[in-house]
Amino acid sequence: MSGRVSSAQAAVAGAIALFLAAFLVVPVLAVVWIAFADADGGLTLAHFGAFFGVSLLRESFWNSLYVAAASVVLASAIAVPVAYFTARFRLRGALLVQTLGVLPLVMPPFVGAVAMQLIFGRNGSVNLLLGDALGVTVPFMEGLNGVIFVEALHYFPFILLNLSAALANIDAAMEESAQNLGAHGFRLFRRVVFPLAMPGYVAGASLVFVKVFDDLGTPLVLNVTNMLAPQAYLRITSLGIEDPLGYVISVIMVGFSMLAMWLAARALRGRDYATVQRGGAAGERRRLTRAQAVLAYGWIGFVLALVLAPHLGILLLSFSKVWSYTVVPEQFTTANYATVLANSSGMIVNTLLYAGLAAGVDVVLGTAIAYLVLRTRLPGRQLLDLAATAALAIPGVVLGIGYLRLFRGVEVPWLGGPLAASWIILPIAYSVRRLPYAVRACTAALQQLHVSLEEAAESLGASRRRTLQRVVVPLMAGGILAGFVTSFITASVELSATLLLAASESLAPMSYGIYLYMQSIAGRGPGAALGVIAVAIVAAGTYASHRFMAGRSAALEGRA
Amino acid sequence: MRAPVRVEVENVRLAFGATEVLRGIDLAIAPGEFFALLGPSGCGKSTLLRLIAGFNQAQSGRVLIGGEDVTRLAPWQRNVGMVFQSYALWPHLTVGENVAFGLEERRRPRAEIRRRVADALALVGLAELADRRPGQLSGGQQQRVALARTVAVEPRVLLLDEPLSNLDAKLRVHMRRELVELQRKLGITTLFVTHDQEEALTTCDRIAVMSEGRIVQTGSPTELYDAPATRFVAEFVGSINLLDGRLEKGIGEGTLFVSPAVGPLPVPVTDSMPGHGEVTLAFRPHGVAVAAEPSDPHRLWLAGTVAEREFLGEFVRYRVRVGGAELLADAPHLTGAPWFDPGASVQVGIDPRELRVLPA
Numbered sequence: 015m016s017g018r019v020s021s022a023q024a025a026v027a028g029a030i031a032l033f034l035a036a037f038l039v040v041p042v043l044a045v046v047w048i049a050f051a052d053a054d055g056g057l058t059l060a061h062f063g064a065f066f067g068v069s070l071l072r073e074s075f076w077n078s079l080y081v082a083a084a085s086v087v088l089a090s091a092i093a094v095p096v097a098y099f100t101a102r103f104r105l106r107g108a109l110l111v112q113t114l115g116v117l118p119l120v121m122p123p124f125v126g127a128v129a130m131q132l133i134f135g136r137n138g139s140v141n142l143l144l145g146d147a148l149g150v151t152v153p154f155m156e157g158l159n160g161v162i163f164v165e166a167l168h169y170f171p172f173i174l175l176n177l178s179a180a181l182a183n184i185d186a187a188m189e190e191s192a193q194n195l196g197a198h199g200f201r202l203f204r205r206v207v208f209p210l211a212m213p214g215y216v217a218g219a220s221l222v223f224v225k226v227f228d229d230l231g232t233p234l235v236l237n238v239t240n241m242l243a244p245q246a247y248l249r250i251t252s253l254g255i256e257d258p259l260g261y262v263i264s265v266i267m268v269g270f271s272m273l274a275m276w277l278a279a280r281a282l283r284g285r286d287y288a289t290v291q292r293g294g295a296a297g298e299r300r301r302l303t304r305a306q307a308v309l310a311y312g313w314i315g316f317v318l319a320l321v322l323a324p325h326l327g328i329l330l331l332s333f334s335k336v337w338s339y340t341v342v343p344e345q346f347t348t349a350n351y352a353t354v355l356a357n358s359s360g361m362i363v364n365t366l367l368y369a370g371l372a373a374g375v376d377v378v379l380g381t382a383i384a385y386l387v388l389r390t391r392l393p394g395r396q397l398l399d400l401a402a403t404a405a406l407a408i409p410g411v412v413l414g415i416g417y418l419r420l421f422r423g424v425e426v427p428w429l430g431g432p433l434a435a436s437w438i439i440l441p442i443a444y445s446v447r448r449l450p451y452a453v454r455a456c457t458a459a460l461q462q463l464h465v466s467l468e469e470a471a472e473s474l475g476a477s478r479r480r481t482l483q484r485v486v487v488p489l490m491a492g493g494i495l496a497g498f499v500t501s502f503i504t505a506s507v508e509l510s511a512t513l514l515l516a517a518s519e520s521l522a523p524m525s526y527g528i529y530l531y532m533q534s535i536a537g538r539g540p541g542a543a544l545g546v547i548a549v550a551i552v553a554a555g556t557y558a559s560h561r562f563m564a565g566r567s568a569a570l571e572g573r574a
Numbered sequence: 575m576r577a578p579v580r581v582e583v584e585n586v587r588l589a590f591g592a593t594e595v596l597r598g599i600d601l602a603i604a605p606g607e608f609f610a611l612l613g614p615s616g617c618g619k620s621t622l623l624r625l626i627a628g629f630n631q632a633q634s635g636r637v638l639i640g641g642e643d644v645t646r647l648a649p650w651q652r653n654v655g656m657v658f659q660s661y662a663l664w665p666h667l668t669v670g671e672n673v674a675f676g677l678e679e680r681r682r683p684r685a686e687i688r689r690r691v692a693d694a695l696a697l698v699g700l701a702e703l704a705d706r707r708p709g710q711l712s713g714g715q716q717q718r719v720a721l722a723r724t725v726a727v728e729p730r731v732l733l734l735d736e737p738l739s740n741l742d743a744k745l746r747v748h749m750r751r752e753l754v755e756l757q758r759k760l761g762i763t764t765l766f767v768t769h770d771q772e773e774a775l776t777t778c779d780r781i782a783v784m785s786e787g788r789i790v791q792t793g794s795p796t797e798l799y800d801a802p803a804t805r806f807v808a809e810f811v812g813s814i815n816l817l818d819g820r821l822e823k824g825i826g827e828g829t830l831f832v833s834p835a836v837g838p839l840p841v842p843v844t845d846s847m848p849g850h851g852e853v854t855l856a857f858r859p860h861g862v863a864v865a866a867e868p869s870d871p872h873r874l875w876l877a878g879t880v881a882e883r884e885f886l887g888e889f890v891r892y893r894v895r896v897g898g899a900e901l902l903a904d905a906p907h908l909t910g911a912p913w914f915d916p917g918a919s920v921q922v923g924i925d926p927r928e929l930r931v932l933p934a
Contacts, residue, residue: 187662190629193649194656195676195727205675209666 020478023390026382027398033379034401037446041416042268042408048419049261061258065266071245071259075266078242081161082227086219088166092317093173093218098203099310101181103302114314115171115178117321120552121328122507122525123168124231125545128532129327130164131155131236132337139341160236165226167320172225173218180214181207213282220278224271228409230510231525235532242267246411247513255418264412271407325549331542338535350543358527358544364437365506365523365548372444373452373501377494379445380452384460385486389468399453406450410510413443417515435517443515444505451504452497459493460486495562503552524548578606578763579640579730581626586635588621595621597787599635603765603780608757610766610774613784614810619767622784623733626765627656639730650679655729659736661720663708669695669719670704676727694726695719697756714745721753725760732757732764738773750777771811775799783807805932808856815862815901817855818934831855831931835899839874842926852934861928862903864892864914865921873923876901880918894922 052058065071096114099105118126133139134154141151154163184207192206208215230243239248246263253260302310332350334343383402386395421434433439463486471481487494509525516522519530524544531541583601587594595618603609611619624630626637628649636645644652663672673694677687695701698718708716717737724732737753738746754777757764768774774781775795782792783806791803802808805816819833821841831839833855841855868875878896889904890913903922905911914920 185660185662187658187660188664190627190649191656191658191662191723192664192675193629194627194654195723196650196653196679197675198648198650201679206664210664212666 022479023386023392027386027392027395030379030382030386030398031401034398034446037417037442038405038408038413039401041413041420044420045261045264045412045416046268048258049265061262065259065262068259070240071263074240074242074245074263077158077240078227078267079270081158081165081241082223084158084162085165085169085226086222088162089170089173089222090215090219092166092320093170093177094215095310095313096317097174097177097181098207099314101178102207103306103310105302105310105314114317114321115175116556117325118168119171120503120556121168121324121545121549122231122509123164123229124235124509124525124532125328125507125528125542125548126168126324127160127164127232127235128538128542128545129324129331130160130167132331133323133327134163135160137339142339142341155236157238158241161233161238161241164232164236164324165222165229167324168232169222169225172221173215176214176218176221177211178214180211183214184210216278216281220274223274224407227270227274228267228411228510230409230411230513231529234513235529243409243411243510246415247510250415250418250514255415255422260415264409264415267409268407268412271409272404275407328542328545328549331538332546334539337538347539350539353540354543354547358524358540360520361522361524361527361544362547362551364521365525365551368437368441368444368523369502369506371441372448372505373498375441375445376449376452376501377456377498379449380454380456380497381487381490381494383453384456384490385482388457388460389465399457402449402453405446408447410443410447410508410512411514413447414511414514417443417511434515437517437521439515440512440521440523441505443511444508445501447508447511448501448505451500455493455497455500456490459490459496462493463489492562499555499558503555506552507548576728576730578761580605580638581731581763581765582636582638583622583626584636584638586622586625586632586637588618588625588630588632595787596625596632599787599789601782601789601792603763605763606761608754608764608766608777608779610768610778610781611784612768612771612774612781612810615769617784618787619769619784620735623656623735623765623767626731627654627733628652653727653729654731654733655724655727656733657720657724657735657737659739661708661716661740663716663719663723665708667708668704669700669706669708669711672708672719673704673723673726676723680727690726694722697725697759698722698752713741714749717741717749718752721756725756725762730763732760732762734764734766736767736769738768738770746773753777775811783810785810801930802856802932805854805856805934808930808932813859813902815857815859816932817899818852819855820852821931833899836876836897839876839924841929841931854932854934856930856932857924857928859891859902859904860889861925862901863923863925864894864903864905865923866914868921868923870923873925875921875923878920878922880914880916880920882916883913892920894920896922 049061050057050059052060131138135141136151136153136155138155140154145151153159188210189202189206192202197205228243230247233239233241233244234247239245242263246260246267249257249260249263330343331337333346333348335345335347335349337343379402383398386392387399417439418434421439422432424433425431426433426436426438467489468481468485471485472478476484506523507525509529512523512526513529516526519526524547528541528544528548531537531544581601581603583599586596586599588596599618599622601622611622613619621630625632626639628644628647628651632645636643638644639652639654644654663669664675667675670691673691674687677690682690691704692701695704698721700715700718700722703711703715703719708719711719717740720737734753738749741749750773753766766774766778775798778795780792780794781798782789783798784790785806791798791807793801798807798811802811802814808814808816817831817833817835819831819835822830822832822838828840829842831841831853833839839855863870863873864880876896878894878901880892881895881900882893884891884893885907887907889906892903892905892914894901894903901922
């Protein structure tokens with residue numbers, strides 16, 4: 015790595031900065047500005063006063079906080095035991111964690127929410143069975159409970175995956191020395207294992223908090239409107255783009271997301287326990303006693319059943335003629351798929367196009383940002399990384415509002431209309447929202463690449479550009495692909511920005527279509543069918559990338 | 575302080591899957607003894623240590639500590655102190671909290687914990703570092719904290735798993751001496767695992783040399799050095815010359831060692847020596863002289879050519895090509911004594927008293 019900054023590097027950095035400024039920083043600043051501006055363009059807190067003066071909005075604020083916090087608690091209760099069991103005991107661990115870690119994520123929560131209503135709702139399968147057997151019903155899905163239940167079940171993999179990785183990184187000797195000094199069982203977990211895995215847990219939990227706090231689709235589908243994201247959406251769509259309270263809600267959401275991420279980062283500072291040390295080794299997994307085995311397999315089976323419930327529900331719904339007041343549908347049909355393919359195939363194409371474009375932009379930007387940050391001394395390169403990562407804290411609703419406000423008057427000649435109403439705004443929004451994932455994947459890939467591999471190429475006569483082309487990018491390919499897939503699959507089910515920015519049904523992607531179908535009882539069948547197609551696309555992409563990555567890492571390690 | 579205990583291992587076998595790691599280990603360590611398990615990596619020495627600590631379970635055999643059968647006890651029930659190769663200091667606790675951990679698990683009263691933590695840290699000379707985090711300490715300091723943490727609970731046995739391997743060469747020698755001093759002070763039965771023969775020879779009362787899951791020889795450092803029982807031990811402990819050949823009846827009383835590499839050599843007869851057959855002749859480099867012409871008539875002189883010369887400070891080590899073999903010879907470095915250059919024709923003189931005959 016040389017200290018010289020080339021003009022090519024500066025040009026690339028400038029282009030990225032321009033993109034981030036136009037589609038992330040300025041729209042968000044516009045939202046913030048309107049929230050604090052009075053009629054004459056001066057600064058005011060009057061809008062915030064008005065916000066807290068409306069009891070519905072006060073209630074929404076507390077509800078959003080409560081739902082996000084409760085979802086973290088419930089998700090932790092599901093994920094922590096599973097992560098610990100599979101990391102420390104001899105079970106069919108790896109496969110289970112992978113399955114549990116991916117299955118919920120491939121089903122967007124607003125799709126799963128409908129199925130969860132049918133299974134756990136007041137007249138859902140479980141309560142019908144409970145009512146018959148015990149004469150009681152449990153309000154799993156009533157009001158905020160439903161949002162918490164659906165969100166926790168969808169987002170617990172973030173905690174599971176981060177915690178599992180952290181547990182795997184603990185040197186076995188760390189635990190063995192505690193056992194050697196007399197600790198075992200739950201004390202061992204509480205005093206040594208969990209504190210050492212804390213960074214992974216906090217990273218996962220803060221992500222769950224932010225995602226739940228920002229989610230729009232799930233509460234809307236469950237008909238819960240007394241939360242912040244639905245209020246922002248409803249105010250802007252019903253009262254119009256000029257309503258200042260929509261902007262105040264946006265600022266509060268951005269503020270809390272950033273606060274959560276900042277608190278997590280602060281809690282983690284100086285706690286990067288890379289505890290696998292020289293001479294250390296991964297521990298042998300312990301054998302379970304009979305009682306422990308019953309407990310562990312029981313819990314994992316229970317979680318698996320919960321995780322599969324929405325998948326199963328949506329599949330049943332998609333093949334059902336009607337499904338209400340029965341444990342399972344009573345008549346089956348393929349008509350829903352026919353309806354969807356006849357009416358909504360354009361949406362499927364739109365989804366593939368938008369998500370593909372967004373993911374493509376993301377990996378190009380992600381690779382460039384990773385390279386600029388890790389391999390050059392360009393001044394201000396950390397800012398690019400920071401801006402790209404900050405997109406994580408910007409809810410889709412807020413980005414949507416910002417775009418509507420900023421780009422409603424921006425005419426792009428070859429689009430023949432304002433930018434805010436054109437199809438291109440959707441892939442742009444998706445790429446900005448998913449950029450953090452791509453940057454993270456590409457950065458991780460480049461970090462693993464020892465700089466001496468590049469230096470070797472340079473000393474053998476390859477220029478910086480040829481080195482990039484022949485060494486860096488090929489070796490980063492796995493990470494780049496992982497970034498592409500993550501961006502693609504999450505973009506293809508993104509709803510909150512879509513709801514605000516889809517100008518017409520013909521330009522809308524599948525997520526929008528599913529949402530529209532789900533608004534009516536009659537539309538549930540086709541909506542579920544479209545949901546199954548979306549899940550199938552997402553699952554196929556995930557599977558393909560896993561296969562590719564496995565084959566690739568085998569090839570790189572000389573095993574294939 | 576409690577009286578030191580005996581550690582016994584009886585016919586222990588252990589396999590990981592199809593790989594036999596321990597193939598029938600018998601060991602008896604006297605109370606208060608400083609005992610080394612020495613062997614190359616993969617010989618099973620660390621596995622044996624972990625088995626005594628309770629982290630590995632034997633498929634058969636027993637482990638007794640102070641006469642008590644602990645084979646089926648969990649690690650936390652054994653009161654055996656282990657110092658890990660990586661030290662395994664918990665980064666989320668301070669030095670003092672690390673040392674207090676075992677005492678807290680034993681539910682000692684607060685005042686006693688405070689006193690014993692202070693004592694243990696004072697013992698290793700780190701009393702003033704109790705509030706630091708392990709990450710703020712040097713390797714040598716971390717090593718001492720790991721020791722303090724282990725001895726604070728007054729374990730019956732102290733197990734050390736390559737405790738010096740993560741230190742640089744100078745510090746290693748220093749810590750080695752501290753370790754011996756600490757062990758003498760505490761009088762605790764101690765097992766020390768190492769692959770470094772110098773470490774084992776300099777610190778321990780007795781050594782068991784291990785190879786491929788078996789103990790090949792147990793003895794004091796001088797026994798192992800002067801009278802290695804097998805070719806493996808001879809090669810592993812110190813430098814040595816080995817010649818393969820057969821013993822034959824010579825003219826009169828003498829025995830001839832005939833090797834294809836250097837030809838026949840008359841060797842003195844000892845009681846333990848086999849009368850004839852395939853053997854390996856072993857002798858240390860310090861028993862071999864290098865001279866321009868044969869001088870001392872008691873030595874067995876062979877003609878050769880200097881292949882290589884290494885200056886090692888106290889002596890010069892020559893590698894001399896003799897017939898089809900290469901022999902190491904150490905010439906004391908005396909000021910003014912001439913050096914032979916590579917390529918020079920020389921005579922090597924083997925001191926017959928240094929010859930050992932090993933089974934081939």
